[in-house]
Amino acid sequence: MQADLLAALNEERRARRAVIRIVDLDSGAERLVREADDLGRDPLEVDLAARFRSGKSGTVETEDGARLFLNVHVPPPRIVAIGAVHITQALAPMAAIAGFDLVVVDPRTAFATPERFPDARLLAEWPDTVMEELAFDAYTALVAVTHDPKIDDTPLIAALNKGCFYVGALGSRKTHAKRVERLTEAGLDEETIARIKAPIGLDIGAASPAEIAVSILAQIIESLRRKPEAPA
Amino acid sequence: MTEETAPETATEAASRDVLAIAEGWRAEGREMALATVVQTWGSAPRPVGSHLVIDADGNFEGSVSGGCVEGAVVAEAVDVIAEGKPRMLEFGVADETAWRVGLSCGGRISVYVERVDGKSS
Numbered sequence: 001m002q003a004d005l006l007a008a009l010n011e012e013r014r015a016r017r018a019v020i021r022i023v024d025l026d027s028g029a030e031r032l033v034r035e036a037d038d039l040g041r042d043p044l045e046v047d048l049a050a051r052f053r054s055g056k057s058g059t060v061e062t063e064d065g066a067r068l069f070l071n072v073h074v075p076p077p078r079i080v081a082i083g084a085v086h087i088t089q090a091l092a093p094m095a096a097i098a099g100f101d102l103v104v105v106d107p108r109t110a111f112a113t114p115e116r117f118p119d120a121r122l123l124a125e126w127p128d129t130v131m132e133e134l135a136f137d138a139y140t141a142l143v144a145v146t147h148d149p150k151i152d153d154t155p156l157i158a159a160l161n162k163g164c165f166y167v168g169a170l171g172s173r174k175t176h177a178k179r180v181e182r183l184t185e186a187g188l189d190e191e192t193i194a195r196i197k198a199p200i201g202l203d204i205g206a207a208s209p210a211e212i213a214v215s216i217l218a219q220i221i222e223s224l225r226r227k228p229e230a231p232a
Numbered sequence: 233m234t235e236e237t238a239p240e241t242a243t244e245a246a247s248r249d250v251l252a253i254a255e256g257w258r259a260e261g262r263e264m265a266l267a268t269v270v271q272t273w274g275s276a277p278r279p280v281g282s283h284l285v286i287d288a289d290g291n292f293e294g295s296v297s298g299g300c301v302e303g304a305v306v307a308e309a310v311d312v313i314a315e316g317k318p319r320m321l322e323f324g325v326a327d328e329t330a331w332r333v334g335l336s337c338g339g340r341i342s343v344y345v346e347r348v349d350g351k352s353s
Contacts, residue, residue, distance in 0.1 A: 010252055
């Protein structure tokens with residue numbers, strides 16, 4: 001492996017862009033393919049497209065007998081939590097242990113303090129002012145837990161439109177019914193709205209904020225690993 | 233096997249980005265090799281694409297088997313760093329050496345080991 005290719009590979013990974021390193025297992029020849037590249041001109045077009053979708057690395061044999069290893073790097077899954085509440089305080093360390101990046105967004109500066117979230121990336125802003133910075137993608141899970149439609153609704157709609165692999169919202173069935181009404185008025189169709197996990201979290205009888213955080217994290221992992229279209 | 237690998241995997245996932253570490257080592261001018269799991273059969277502990285980075289002194293970060301065969305991979309990697317030619321290593325229960333180094337989970341893995349060459353920009 002060439003050091004400059006390693007640097008280019010890491011640059012893509014840091015920018016949360018999917019990238020594949022192809023290495024010829026016999027000659028050691030290598031190259032990088034970025035997801036934004038024109039795959040139509042690539043002799044491995046079909047294999048590359050399939051592997052960008054699945055996120056799985058593996059070996060392909062070409063017609064001339066070469067064995068090529070396709071090392072697929074898709075962005076690490078991350079969680080964007082709307083609401084710097086008690087549940088999120090418990091979720092933050094759990095998410096780190098499970099290998100997720102976490103960003104916490106809450107415009108209420110009494111909630112979004114470094115003292116309450118010593119290790120998480122914290123944005124004390126209204127979600128709609130930081131949507132570009134958050135850059136929702138298929139590798140993002142959105143957890144909306146403020147209970148306040150003024151704060152939750154904008155990122156919920158954005159997460160559904162951007163194809164986030166998990167979209168969950170806190171609230172009773174009654175609260176959620178009102179949310180469905182608002183999102184319908186905002187122009188979302190029934191099928192899209194049905195992707196929201198509400199009430200949020202796996203049904204394990206969670207009672208405390210920490211237990212609810214466990215149920216949310218478990219549900220995020222289930223969405224990531226079980227669904228065929230989810231990035232692996 | 234599962235009990236042995238669980239803590240390793242959690243630690244690795246929580247904080248250590250092997251390729252970022254490799255780039256950092258290169259910037260320091262360290263000679264090194266990259267080991268990559270390229271194929272697995274059966275109950276292999278780490279997925280295809282997992283990395284281990286090794287320097288010429290045998291220091292390493294990452295994992296290709298959750299601790300089972302890292303020792304053997306590191307020893308081979310030191311040779312690869314010296315010689316420059318990539319190697320394919322096979323570990324599995326059918327292999328006497330592999331059994332000795334401990335891939336006792338019943339799986340088999342192929343690990344590609346290559347030297348990292350050139351200056352980092």
